[in-house]
Amino acid sequence: MYQLVEIFESLQGEGRNTGRPCVFVRFAGCNLSCPWCDTDVGPRFSLSLDELVAEVKSHRSKSVVLTGGEPALVAAMPELVAALKAEGFWIAVETNGTAEPDWFAFVDYIACSPKAEFADRVALTRADEVRVVASSAAAAGFCRAVRERIAATDYYVSPCERDGEIDYATTKEVLSRLEGWSLSVQLHKILGFR
Ligand code: SF4
Incomplete structure (x- = not known):
């Protein structure tokens, strides 16, 4: 059984695929505890593999985002990825980079x-995009270290949100100290869609 928080269809709100319609599957559980985390990762319901695939298929989009929490922790993910591939889905995963399971x-x-805040936990070696939250001006140094560690096509800095306030000033400061990084905002929050 898969422990889940929510499944919903929306537009991707950040990064290179901004605007792409996707079915978001949010798995419960995370191995980090970021001080500014606003994601509820407690399990709300569980589904079998067949039930989960059927739920994803009930939506219109043929793109699915496996997110969390931390989806890399889900033991039965290889079966789900294989099943969704067999149904023709484009599959993205959103991860905090603390693991690099074979199914990636x-x-x-x-x-x-x-x-x-958990720089020593980075284990991933490759990705399509990397997004670092500008939680402080010191994030610029972390961005440089991450770029050495994770090979990716696109590198983004995202504003940090605390108590409903989006901190653009720190984001600007971090980006001004970097070369080859772009801004990624959480457009779904600004435009008010889920
Ligand atoms: S990795 Fe993501 S889900 Fe986990 S605590 Fe940090 S912000 Fe929250």
Whole structure:
């Protein structure tokens, strides 16, 4: 059984695939505890493999985002990835980069958001995009270290949100200290869609 928080269809709100319609599957559980985390990772319901695939298929989009929490921790993910591939889905995973399970090789897109607060936990070596949250000006140094560690096509800095306030000033400061990094905002929060 898969422990889940929510499944919903929306537009991808950040990174290179911004605007792409996707079915988001949010798995319960995370191995980090970021001080500014606003994601509820407690399990709300569980589904079998067949039930989960059927739920994803009930939506219109043929793209699915495996997110969390931390989906890399889900033991039965290889079976789910194989089943979704067999149904023709484009599959993305959103990960904090603390693990690099074998099944990452079978998804179409890896978006990694490593956390400066847990710099020593970064284990991922490759991704399609990397997004670092500008939680402090010191995130610039972390960005440089991450770029040495994780080979990716795109590198983004995202503003940190605390208590409903989006901190653009620190984001600007971090980006001004970097070369080859772009801004990624959480458009779904700004435009008010889920
Ligand atoms: S890795 Fe993501 S889900 Fe986990 S605590 Fe940090 S922000 Fe929250």
